[in-house]
Amino acid sequence: MFSKKAVFTFLQAQVAAFLGGITDYGLMILLTEVFQLHFAFSILISGTVGAVINFSINRIWVFKNQSGYSSHINSQLFKFALVVLGSISLKSFGTLIFQKVFQIDYRIGRLITDSFVSYGFNYPLIKYWVFRANKKQNVVESN
Template sequence: MSKKKSVFVFAKAQVSAFTGGMLDYVVMILCTELLHIHYTISIAIGGIIGAILNFSLNRYWTFNGNKASELAVGTQLLKFAFVVAGSIALKSSGTYLFTTWLKLDYKITRIMVDIIVSLGFNYVLQKYWVFRKRQVQEMNNPD
């Protein structure tokens, strides 16, 4: 993949992550502030809802150049679910630790943790494991 295309895919992934992340963040705040659910649980609820949007965007738009939509959706969903579970665990625990240690509002520490998890965990696993191009090539050319 050319450097220009890699940058474009990275940018699309960030738009997808931001869109799913905004939905996730709004759901977290609504659950915490209106329904009085502890923010660590609200992070999980928002994470699941945001993940549904993010998966759809990644499968049909972000990684479509990799022909991600040609792969079996069940396989991708299973892999994506593992990534989401890890992401939610990192975000919940990271937000709790930062909120406790830094004595900052959970809404601020959540954004800090989201940036770290999104770039260092989610993007890497989605690009190289969940939606990787080689899976399509292996499916089309089994040896």
């Protein structure tokens, strides 16, 4: 049903997401617990740092074969920034809901929220919109 290439790309994207995510999550805890920022602000800051790491790995390693390394970085950065804004908003809101409505610790609520946002929002948009292969570009690169 899925090609080996599609599975490999998905796994690579998960490595990129993990590295960005672990940075994001660790920094969120540091900012909240040590620097006493509200977790919603911590998520904003840590999400931005994690996004830079995620974008870099995705662009250089994961999707370079699909979208070509020479793709217009400005367009990719703009699209990625929109995805990150949506992602950070969903993570902040979801974590807040788990904490306020269900009385779940923000660290646990964040992990639950992240799993939904990562697979249902981030990955599809990053793969099919941010780093989508341009048909004209693929023809040129294959010649």
